[in-house]
Amino acid sequence: MLRLQSMVISSCLLLAVTAKKLQAQRLIPQPTQVTATTGVFKLSGATAIIGGRSAGEAKYLQEAFDDRIHLKLPLQPSAQSNFIRLTLNEKLDSLLGKEGYQLKVTPAGATITATTNAGIFYGIQSLQQLIAYKDGNYFISGVEIQDKPRFGWRAFMLDEGRHFKGAAAVKKLLEEMAALKMNTFHWHLTDDQGWRIEIKKYPLLTKVGGHRDSTQTGSWNSTVYDGKPHDGFYTQEQIRDIIAYAAARHITIIPEIEMPGHSAAAIAAYPWLGTKHTPIKVPGKFGVHYDVYNVTDPKVITFLHDVLDEVMQLFPSKVIHIGGDEVKYDQWKADAGVQAYMKEHQLASPADLQIYFTNNISTYLAGKQRRMMGWNEIMGAKLHEYNDSKDIGTTKLAPGTIVHFWKGELNLITDAVSKGYDVVNSYHAATYLDYNYEEISLEKAYSFDPIPAGLDARYHSKILGTGCQMWGEWIPDVMSMEDKVYPRLAAYAEDGWTLPANKNFKDFQTALQVFYARWSNRSIYYHR
Ligand code: ACM
Secondary structure (H helix, E strand, O other): OHHHHHHHHHHHHHHHHHHHHHHHOOOOOOOOEEEEEEEEEEEOOOOEEEOOOOHHHHHHHHHHHHHHHOOOOOEOOOOOOOEEEEEEOHHHHHHHOOOOEEEEEEOOEEEEEEOOHHHHHHHHHHHHHHOEEEOOEEEEEEEEEEEOOOOOEEEEEEEOOOOOOOHHHHHHHHHHHHHOOOOEEEEEOEEOOEEOEOOOOOOHHHHOOOEEOOOEOOOOOOOOEOOOOEEOOEOHHHHHHHHHHHHOOOOEEEEEOOOOOOOHHHHHHOHHHOOOOOOOOOOOOOOOOOOOOOOOOHHHHHHHHHHHHHHHHHOOOOEEEOOOOOOOOHHHHHOHHHHHHHHHOOOOOHHHHHHHHHHHHHHHHHOOOOEEEEEHHHHOOOOOOOOOOOOOOOOOOOOOOEEEEOOOOHHHHHHHHHOOOEEEEOOHHHHEOOOOOOOOOHHHHHOOOOOOOOOOHHHHHHEEEEEEEEOOOOOOOHHHHHHHHOOHHHHHHHHHHOOHHHOOHHHHHHHHHHHHHHHHHOOOOOOO
16 A cells, blocks of 8 residues: 555656656746646637736737737736736845746646746746647646746847848847847947948948948858849838837847957948058958058047947947957058057057057947947957967956957956956857857757856856857858757857756757747748
8 A cells, every 4th residue: 555655656756747847848948947736727719918017028928829829819907717917026036036037827827927027028938838739729737937047148149240131030030039038139230341230420331331242152261252242231210120129029239330340341431440541342251351440540539439329329228349359450550650649658569559449439438328348359368360479458448348258268258357347258169150060069059158167156247148149251141040040049048048957958959849840930940
């Protein structure tokens, strides 16, 4: 008897464990805590959405259900059963933070509780992933989830300087980011090969800088060009529309305006921005070998301030990304005026000049309550073989800057955090989506920890989170981009959200089946 009892108990336990596993295996990113409970909540056209103070999220949920499972759920002020209830409770802040949520599913209905509408929104995403289908019914098995993200910065970057994709492609990406609870869209809008954002004061930036005659194809050393013009830019009206679309999904858009390098398209539009003042064309060749801004010319600084003014008018984000990567210093070294300026300001190396300039921009942004972010070259270390060993900057970077780490070793991260800077970890060998699947497999992407091994624990809180970067050189169209982005985007989403102890690559792969179905339904191409 005792034996039978214990067998019953252990098989109940097994069922509970299995049920929990089944629930957990539908979710990306994996939540903090998933507990299977008894019973099943059957969804129907009569399931009421009780939005409470979360009207925008209730509407989003209504549209998502209509889109996904063709159920048009009514919005109602209350219901005794058959409901999806959204509840804000600010008192749960210490438990859930600003982005966490609780989700409780019983036969009577589903309740999502959070301290903010971002948390409600993420609860809605989990709820959607849990919907199963059997015998003509949509249902969700009983469950209690408690969840909050490990990091506050969970980013995806799209480079449209190299290849313009357009508003429809961007919105499609934003919707997938939202489903994966990513909250930061880093929009790389300017580069050597194209300027993609309308600036009203300088119309040639897009008229000239938004167009190139021909584009290198294949790979970095290729001498083959497609001979076809490539054009495209966003009007300010389109940008406002995309910002609103992102905001409805609790995604902040961080614009990146590259300076002082990666600026050939702007210099093609206005040659006086460079040191040489001679006309150049928007290049169709990729790699690092182009003109840079003359940052010693007050007219150039005014131009950059003007551009940033329009950018800040458009983007509500607190953080503005100014690039700062891969500056070749040859033109500054060759220019007598730049050399005289460096002497006058006691700047020992061109890297010091870059930091001096970057600090000027930082001060300008700080004066408008914005915070500067730049790739980790802005700290002054030599990262590239094309720079001289003497091209090291020792000038102090402005406090408050966010250092976007992509290249170098742990010592550079330690250097940044020990000097007080916050860091976003986008280490290239782990997070670059332009790398092929041989270089960064799904498993490698999944196993990335934004807190690098060996970083002193006292600095862990200085790592704000992580980004994955879709550089645009070799993705001329949306399908080639999607092949690189999916499914690795899901892995990076979990890297940013889930505690390492809760990560499990096998379960992740099982849960991906839910996303494969989702992506197929949404005509998104994913790498097989
Ligand atoms: C970079 O990959 N140039 C930041």
